[in-house]
Amino acid sequence: MIKTFFKRLLLGLLVILIAAAAFATHEWKAEKPFMFRAFLDRTLIQFAFESPETLTSLGFLESLGIKGHNAKLDDNSPQSTDELYEKLPKIKEVLLSYDDESLSESDQLSKEITLYLLEFGEQSEPFRYHNYPVNQLFGVQNGYPSFMEAQHQVHSVEDAENYLARLEAVRVKFAQALAGIQLREEKGILPPRFVVDRVLDEMTTFVATPAQENILYTSLKTKLDDAADVNEQDKSRLLASAERNIVDYVYPAYDLFIEYFERIKPRTGEDAGFWRLPDGDKAYQAALKFFTTTDYTADEIHQIGLSEVARIQAEILAILANEGFDTSQGFSQAIEALAADERFYYEDSDEGRAQILKDYQKILDEIEVGIDSAFRIRPKAGMEVVRIPEFKEKTSPGAYYQQPAIDGSRPGRFFANLYDIKATPTYSMRTLAYHEGIPGHHFQIAISMELEGLPFIRKISPFTAYTEGWALYTEQLAWELGFQENPFDNIGRLQAELFRAVRLVVDTGIHAKRWTREQAIDYMKANTGMAQSDVVSEIERYIVMPGQATAYKVGMMKILELREQAKAVLGDRFDLRDFHDVVLKNGAVPLDILERLVQQYIEST
Known part of the structure; x- marks a missing residue:
């Protein structure tokens, strides 16, 4: 897990730093650079130079005529991972040698976040093979x-x-x-x-x-x-x-x-959960901690999920009943009737798919010009909607976001999967566009990349509960701001949130409560109305990625909780734009750090 994290951090790092000659010789070679930020950025660069595949992906050395790394592949041996873990204590030692008194408030936060990641690396070492x-x-x-x-x-x-x-x-x-x-x-x-x-x-x-x-x-x-x-x-x-x-x-x-x-x-x-592995319960708890950045137990997350599933389903049924759907047979039948309604689908043709892309762009253009009351900070990078390349649509997710190029040559992109026309009902489009685009991942990721004066670890830190929690939060935010007035659009929003709530139940059910793969499939099918094939692939994803799927809903709920705290204390002095500034201007952070930042904002206001 920790090795994968470092590789993700490296992407996008070297082009600016090397091209700008950011480090003097001393800052590059010294055990402890004078500049704290130089130490953080240099450490990531050194990891990058040990990964020829990362250097190829970055593509900056080729412009200098250096290509030897392109003939090599990364060292995949257990020994290379041993070496990585052996480096962590030394990095931590140097990190701690920088006195807080000598650091700015921003650098102190960078130190705290880096220490959080290093200590998680130490704590997770016993479970590196899980x-x-x-x-x-x-x-x-x-x-x-x-x-x-x-x-x-x-x-x-x-x-x-x-x-x-x-x-x-x-x-x-x-x-x-x-x-x-x-x-x-x-x-x-x-x-x-x-x-x-x-x-x-x-x-x-x-x-x-x-x-x-x-x-x-x-x-x-x-x-x-x-x-x-x-x-x-x-x-x-x-x-x-x-x-x-x-x-x-x-x-x-x-x-x-x-x-x-x-x-x-x-x-x-056939048993699929982590519970069956040696120390599997401890390994799963470590995974939950990493992805949610909380100390929630599996039982706590499971109960939160059950409660949220019941609440959201009740809201969906109330809207469906009001729109004339028969809800007497329960949630599963009612949601399947909605999914079968042909009025919510585009024509299954090239023209229909082209129209989907146009409508997605229209949705994003509309909200971009209509959210001044909620956002003061905006990304400089533009945003566009494109189709997932057809050759890989069949095995790709329903949508994903690609960050803009560091040099500004490419805008942020919301990739939409148009393989199955039935996978894009009109009532789900607004929610998906807000999540992947504006004000979801595009705002959070592009703004983070554009933050000035921060080390790269702050710009691309891998806190899933924050990043996915923010995107899920913005789905509700858009509804609160009046962008989903059509009741069916609101059902699309609630369905997306329900999907994330069900994840809390099935992920913990599989890995802590000894559910079988079939039990988890049956539960998700009955409580979401998703197609059987989609449910199977989702459950099988949770089995090989324990804990990751719980981060979305946990993060969203924490952001909403902090917003309500700020409203309750500040009353008329609460400004939604100020709250969003606090959340977005510090890059991705663990949820407890986010809570402290919001408390500081409340106190200062």
Whole structure:
């Protein structure tokens, strides 16, 4: 978990720092730089230089003529993770050596947030193997080809030779990953059987594909065809080498995994929760703490979820009854009747999908010019709606947000999935647009990136309860501001909140209360009205990502609680714009720190 966190932090970091020559020689080499911010930013840069894949993704060294890292892959060995954990105490020691009295208020907060993350790294070390590195959602088996296709650029023969070198290096990378998986097996940590079935299906299909039809070959061919500086003779030679490397190195690497998972499959079972693992209850509590940034127990989160499910369903049923729907048979039947109503869907055609994008943009343009009463701070970066590329729509989520480019060359983007027209009822569109776009993720992420004078760890810190809590909060905020006056739009909002409340129940049900996968599927299906296939994929996501799905609702509820506290104390002096300034101007923070910041705002006001 901690290793993944550091990799996420690195993205977007180096371009500005190196290009601007931000550090003097002393600040780069000294054990303790004079400047506190230099210490924080330098630490992340040093981690970046140990990750050739991160350097490739950032793409800044190539402009300096440095390309050697593009021939290498990250060290995936358990030893590399050992080394990371060994570095944390030294980083913490240097961090604590900066006296609070010598730091500004902002730097003191940066120190506190960094310390929070370092201490979580220390606390989580005993549970570092409580995960399934290869699963149906993510892992080296699908991350590697995706990385090669999306991140490895080919504009010259040298670039292509580096690509070929990475095709050879994959066997070492997979062997290193397998060593980590086998360590987990020795510790009694095996994935549920459905995970093994999913990844075996994925990998056997991958290796059964003729090399010239494999994405690693076709992607290179496309890049070479677009590379003006590569002649036809070199293209033929390079593609022939790629085909050989796929057969000689890539497929044998996947065979390592296939053989392993086929061997362990008879020893796996249907139980899916963390409770079945050694110290699984402690590992799950650590995951809840990381994702929610609270000390809530699984029982507390479960009960919150049950209470919220009942409240939200009652509100939805009241609206449906008022709109003439039959609610006498209960929630499940009533919500399915709504979903079956054809008046809420676009035409299943290219024209219908184009209209969806136009309507999404209209929704965002409308709220952007209509929320001056709620926001003083605004992102400078623009916002646009685009379709998720068709080649990956089928396996992509319903929507996601992509942050704007650091250099301002690309606006923030709300990607909408238009694969299944039935997945976009008109009454859900406003809520989704507010969550992913304005004033949800676009405001929070773009503003955070634009904050001046903050170290990068503050701009891109990984506090899910804050980031997703904010986006879910803005769904309700938009309704409060009058942007969802249509009662069916309000049902769309409540359905989205209900979905997050159900997550509290099923995540804790699976991992703490010993629910079976089937129990969780049945509960989510009955209490959301979602399609069976969507429910199955969601439940299977929670099984391999324990605790993550609980962060959304916990974060939203905390922001609402803090807003109500401020209103109650300040009365007529409460200004919603001031409250949002406090929440947005400090970047992502743990919820207890957010609470302290709001209390300070209340006291100062």
